[in-house]
Amino acid sequence: MKDFKVYDSEHHTIYHGDAIKTLGVLPRESVDLIFADPPYNIGKKYANFVDKWPSDEDYIEWCKKWLDACIALLKPHGSLYVMASTQSMPFLDIYLRSRLTILSRIIWRYDSSGVQAQNYFGSMYEPILHCVKDAKNYVFNADVIMVEAKTGAQRKLIDYRKKVPAVYNSRKVPGNVWYFPRVRYRMAEYEEHPTQKPEVLLERIVAASSNEDDLVLDPFAGTFTTCAVAKKMKRRSIGIELQEDYVKIGLRRLGILSHYNGEKLCPPEKSYVRKNGKPQIPSNQLTLLERNE
Numbered sequence: 001m002k003d004f005k006v007y008d009s010e011h012h013t014i015y016h017g018d019a020i021k022t023l024g025v026l027p028r029e030s031v032d033l034i035f036a037d038p039p040y041n042i043g044k045k046y047a048n049f050v051d052k053w054p055s056d057e058d059y060i061e062w063c064k065k066w067l068d069a070c071i072a073l074l075k076p077h078g079s080l081y082v083m084a085s086t087q088s089m090p091f092l093d094i095y096l097r098s099r100l101t102i103l104s105r106i107i108w109r110y111d112s113s114g115v116q117a118q119n120y121f122g123s124m125y126e127p128i129l130h131c132v133k134d135a136k137n138y139v140f141n142a143d144v145i146m147v148e149a150k151t152g153a154q155r156k157l158i159d160y161r162k163k164v165p166a167v168y169n170s171r172k173v174p175g176n177v178w179y180f181p182r183v184r185y186r187m188a189e190y191e192e193h194p195t196q197k198p199e200v201l202l203e204r205i206v207a208a209s210s211n212e213d214d215l216v217l218d219p220f221a222g223t224f225t226t227c228a229v230a231k232k233m234k235r236r237s238i239g240i241e242l243q244e245d246y247v248k249i250g251l252r253r254l255g256i257l258s259h260y261n262g263e264k265l266c267p268p269e270k271s272y273v274r275k276n277g278k279p280q281i282p283s284n285q286l287t288l289l290e291r292n293e
């Protein structure tokens with residue numbers, strides 16, 4: 001008996017099952033880009049699964065298993081992005097250094113809401129490692145991820161250190177500190193999941209490290225953000241997820257099924273009515289500042 005269920009459309013496949021078991025049956029060296037955002041071992045509840053291992057050692061051993069499986073699936077010129085908690089990342093970093101080249105240690109910095117830590121410096125970022133198999137030959141589409149270069153260019157300064165003085169570049173490849181707001185209830189992309197990643201974060205990764213028709217894999221798909229972005233950007237995708245509730249989100253987001261066991265798959269119903277009775281402004285009409293509140 002198979003350990004997982006498969007749902008697919010022409011270019012997108014969803015596996016409902018355990019990541020390690022599923023990764024083990026996929027063809028070796030077949031994937032161009034992997035984005036892995038596993039449970040962080042911090043006690044979050046993902047539907048029927050609680051993200052807590054008996055010890056840090058157990059968690060790291062588990063991570064090494066799926067990392068090995070991911071590395072086996074990656075093409076020789078492929079890229080692997082890994083997210084983890086700030087506490088676990090040093091262990092994964094040391095392990096991955098022995099198997100791949102780590103090109104960048106990225107910080108995803110985000111806005112914070114709700115109660116802040118009072119007795120220590122609260123966490124305002126999540127680390128991401130960008131690794132490649134071959135440091136001399138990998139995909140990096142610098143031209144499509146350029147951002148505005150603020151210093152110099154905005155002030156229209158001239159760089160007199162150059163042989164022929166010239167204005168500063170107005171565009172640059174982003175550095176390794178990325179600011180993107182977290183997914184909020186009022187945003188159109190919001191799904192019911194505790195750690196949904198924003199599409200803009202994945203858009204930068206998919207644009208930089210893959211090309212059209214490439215195969216993108218997410219072994220811990222959650223709300224299937226990676227696969228939805230891959231679809232939007234004309235890539236193929238594979239998403240693996242253990243929890244049925246989230247598989248249903250993926251089936252809907254990727255347009256694979258409209259019904260699941262007779263249930264119509266619908267986006268989350270949202271109420272825009274405030275408790276004081278005033279309607280809220282839809283997110284696309286908010287200023288950037290308000291959206292990041």
Ligand SMILES: C[S@@+](CC[C@H](N)C(=O)[O-])C[C@H]1O[C@@H](n2cnc3c(N)ncnc32)[C@H](O)[C@@H]1O
Pocket residue numbers: 017018019020037038039040046049193195196197198219220221222223224225226240241242243246
């Ligand atoms: C951090 S979340 C991923 C969120 C995702 N990046 C998104 O944007 O929605 C981790 C996901 O891994 C799933 N998960 C936990 N254990 C798993 C396993 N052994 N195999 C596959 N998925 C698993 C959880 O249900 C959860 O949805």
